[in-house]
Amino acid sequence: MSTASAADANVKVQLPDGTIAEHPSDTTSLDIAKGISEGLARGVIAAEIDGKIVDAVRPLSDFAEGDTPVALKLLTSRDSDSLDVLRHSSAHVMAQAVMRLYEGVSLAFGPTTDGGFYYDFDIPETISEEDFPKIEAEIKKIIKAKEPFERQVLDRDEARKLCADLNQDLKVEHIDTGLSEQATVSFYRQGEFVDLCRGPHIPDTGKIKAIKLMSVAGSHWKGDVSGRPLQRLYGTAFFDKKELKAYLERLEEAKRRDHRVLGKQHGLFAINPEVGSGLALWLPKGARVRVTLEDFLRKELLSRGYDPVYSPHIGRVELYETSGHFPYYRDSQFAPLFGSEVGGLLDAWSTRLEKGELDQDGEDKLMAAVEVLGVELPGYKPSASTEDKQRVLHDWQKENERYLLKPMNCPHHCHIFKAQQRSYRQLPLRLFEFGTVYRHEQTGELNGLLRVRGLTQDDAHIFCTADQVEEEFRATINLTKFVLESVGLNNYRVQLSLRDPDSSKYVGSEENWDNAEGALRGVLQDSGLDFNEEPGEAAFYGPKADFMVSDCIGRSWQLGTVQLDYNLPDRFKLEYNGSDNQAHRPVMIHRAPFGSLERFTGMLIEHFAGAFPMWLSPEQVRVCPLSDKSIEYAVQVGKQLSDEGIKVTVDTSGGKVQAKIRNAQLDLVNYMAVVGPKEAESGALALRDRIDGDLGSMPVAQAVAKLKKEIEERTVRQVYQGSGEAAPAIEGDAKGNEY
Numbered sequence: 001m002s003t004a005s006a007a008d009a010n011v012k013v014q015l016p017d018g019t020i021a022e023h024p025s026d027t028t029s030l031d032i033a034k035g036i037s038e039g040l041a042r043g044v045i046a047a048e049i050d051g052k053i054v055d056a057v058r059p060l061s062d063f064a065e066g067d068t069p070v071a072l073k074l075l076t077s078r079d080s081d082s083l084d085v086l087r088h089s090s091a092h093v094m095a096q097a098v099m100r101l102y103e104g105v106s107l108a109f110g111p112t113t114d115g116g117f118y119y120d121f122d123i124p125e126t127i128s129e130e131d132f133p134k135i136e137a138e139i140k141k142i143i144k145a146k147e148p149f150e151r152q153v154l155d156r157d158e159a160r161k162l163c164a165d166l167n168q169d170l171k172v173e174h175i176d177t178g179l180s181e182q183a184t185v186s187f188y189r190q191g192e193f194v195d196l197c198r199g200p201h202i203p204d205t206g207k208i209k210a211i212k213l214m215s216v217a218g219s220h221w222k223g224d225v226s227g228r229p230l231q232r233l234y235g236t237a238f239f240d241k242k243e244l245k246a247y248l249e250r251l252e253e254a255k256r257r258d259h260r261v262l263g264k265q266h267g268l269f270a271i272n273p274e275v276g277s278g279l280a281l282w283l284p285k286g287a288r289v290r291v292t293l294e295d296f297l298r299k300e301l302l303s304r305g306y307d308p309v310y311s312p313h314i315g316r317v318e319l320y321e322t323s324g325h326f327p328y329y330r331d332s333q334f335a336p337l338f339g340s341e342v343g344g345l346l347d348a349w350s351t352r353l354e355k356g357e358l359d360q361d362g363e364d365k366l367m368a369a370v371e372v373l374g375v376e377l378p379g380y381k382p383s384a385s386t387e388d389k390q391r392v393l394h395d396w397q398k399e400n401e402r403y404l405l406k407p408m409n410c411p412h413h414c415h416i417f418k419a420q421q422r423s424y425r426q427l428p429l430r431l432f433e434f435g436t437v438y439r440h441e442q443t444g445e446l447n448g449l450l451r452v453r454g455l456t457q458d459d460a461h462i463f464c465t466a467d468q469v470e471e472e473f474r475a476t477i478n479l480t481k482f483v484l485e486s487v488g489l490n491n492y493r494v495q496l497s498l499r500d501p502d503s504s505k506y507v508g509s510e511e512n513w514d515n516a517e518g519a520l521r522g523v524l525q526d527s528g529l530d531f532n533e534e535p536g537e538a539a540f541y542g543p544k545a546d547f548m549v550s551d552c553i554g555r556s557w558q559l560g561t562v563q564l565d566y567n568l569p570d571r572f573k574l575e576y577n578g579s580d581n582q583a584h585r586p587v588m589i590h591r592a593p594f595g596s597l598e599r600f601t602g603m604l605i606e607h608f609a610g611a612f613p614m615w616l617s618p619e620q621v622r623v624c625p626l627s628d629k630s631i632e633y634a635v636q637v638g639k640q641l642s643d644e645g646i647k648v649t650v651d652t653s654g655g656k657v658q659a660k661i662r663n664a665q666l667d668l669v670n671y672m673a674v675v676g677p678k679e680a681e682s683g684a685l686a687l688r689d690r691i692d693g694d695l696g697s698m699p700v701a702q703a704v705a706k707l708k709k710e711i712e713e714r715t716v717r718q719v720y721q722g723s724g725e726a727a728p729a730i731e732g733d734a735k736g737n738e739y
Helices: 028-035 038-045 080-101 129-144 156-165 169-176 242-256 257-266 284-303 317-323 341-354 360-372 385-401 410-418 466-486 510-527 567-571 597-607 626-644 658-666 677-682 700-712
Strands: 011-014 020-023 044-049 053-054 070-076 117-122 150-155 184-190 193-196 210-220 228-240 314-316 402-405 430-438 454-464 494-498 531-536 544-550 555-563 587-592 621-625 648-650 672-677 684-689 693-699
Touching: 028 038, 028 044, 028 070, 038 044, 038 070, 044 080, 044 193, 053 080, 070 080, 080 129, 080 184, 080 210, 080 228, 129 210, 129 544, 156 169, 156 184, 156 193, 184 228, 184 648, 210 242, 210 385, 228 242, 257 587, 257 597, 284 430, 284 454, 284 466, 314 317, 317 402, 317 410, 317 567, 341 385, 410 430, 410 454, 410 567, 410 587, 454 466, 466 510, 466 544, 466 555, 466 587, 494 510, 510 555, 555 567, 555 597, 567 587, 567 672, 621 626, 621 658, 626 648, 626 672, 626 677, 626 700, 658 672, 677 684, 677 693, 684 700, 693 700
Parallel strands: 011 070, 494 531, 621 648, 621 672
Antiparallel strands: 011 020, 044 053, 044 070, 117 228, 150 184, 184 193, 210 228, 314 402, 430 454, 454 587, 494 544, 544 555, 555 587, 672 684, 684 693
């Protein structure tokens, strides 16, 4: 709220057109909008002040600093940031409706998501989708009332008392722990509903024009599975009903494109719990798609001066301690491998010490166990500090070798660089590998090929001089663009992930970070690519550029990535001999246009609804003989096509040719080659396109030339709008020709 001193002075406001005017200190952004036009005021959702999204009804004096004008931008439904504000407010409205309908509701949190919002509740009664109509009916009442969102700021003690009086014990706990360093906190009220919240919010509930509850699921307090179980209610909201309808239609289309369903239906991949959750089995058809992608990229990389390398699937734990990945990311890595049961025992011992979970009795039992196993731990004293105890355990483990399933390829590639003496004349050195790595993802996060525990990265690491960074980064950006556009993914933007200047998690000098971020920003500006900057999203070792790709139904996927790294070369003490005959540290660039072959393929399955373009298709042509009498010629045609590098099968099953064509179309085969006595006599085939239907009879050589041209040009002719698109009629084409 405005301070007393601020109340006596006017506030200067600068609009986007540069106009500066003075207004009373209690003026709000909404007041400014009313001064321009009533129509604009009705459309205002929030405001952007000095780059920060805020409530449109907050006094502008809250943001004034001396005589510096407040930079104001009014946000309406046309601004992308407004939708997030609307959905945040919708989460509050949904929570208000739930509290009206159920007794004993304890509120957790209600953030927005990419597609909407959710709110976590502790409710004695279980909510199901059958309850959605009555909750939505209550939501409509709240919207109709046009309840204003009112902000209130309290000091921590007052805030704690308010939450306690409201019987909101989860909010009390959050104030005591999560907000312990904040002197004041803010609340928002609409009607009788009060919630601890930073905001911002819409002016009133009437701004919500289209809202729908989507699903309900289980969750836990602050995401801790050992914490208090909660119920999570998901919803979505839009500024008009047409947008909501379009969104729901996209969701239905996404269900039809589910790569897990299509993968099973078309024999692309399988995931069997007996093999292991999150460990994909590539079936022959899926493997053909993967091999095609690998061959395509391998050929391109070799032509661009990359060198292939291979590295083992495991490595000593010390390798990842040097890189900084272990034990900091231990929860997402598989447990270390040891040569004896003692190793596992000591590793668990060390972990329990680190977490403070080991009492004296437990420690005594562990000491007795290792003595029975004949292990000596010189220097281990129960009276020593936790750090000293861990050091003794760690020294034993180092001497007796611990291994990890490889969680990333970078440390291995650093040692490949280090394996030979390097000169500046050899740089940039570009190493690539289709390297399989292993991550212990949580069971609930696994999702077909999109989230797995064993993944193959199209990984490459470029070692270069500081002067070469900009050009190499430009080349990797161009490579990623080329790869995406080759599979028809032309709608993308780049997210430039930068460090948060106020965070201490980043390694490396300020100068290196400034140089790296400046180089990446300059390349992206010169490239003309659509990009946005995201402070705080950089890797701990350097800034990165992530390609955010939109598929044919508008979903965004994070695929290719390029990362700059000054950290690993330093940690591994990598050196090259410079032109001054002195040792210098190289700069490292990580890049992966696919990201991982699993995720990339899973995304393509959904993007194309299983109907791959010709060059990627696992079955490009199916030869369909008219009858058993033509099987011999069909096999001969199949061999001719196969010899030309075309992926072909021959349907030797019985039955009518119409059924064979129908099956081929349902299997999403690109072309059908129908052959009978007439074709055998003339050395021809009748070619049929899955999309365009009958293309007529032609010599085999002509058909081969046509098919190879489409493959070589990597043509992407059509993105399907459904996983079971209507196929051309098979009883006869437009010319009346029948099979």
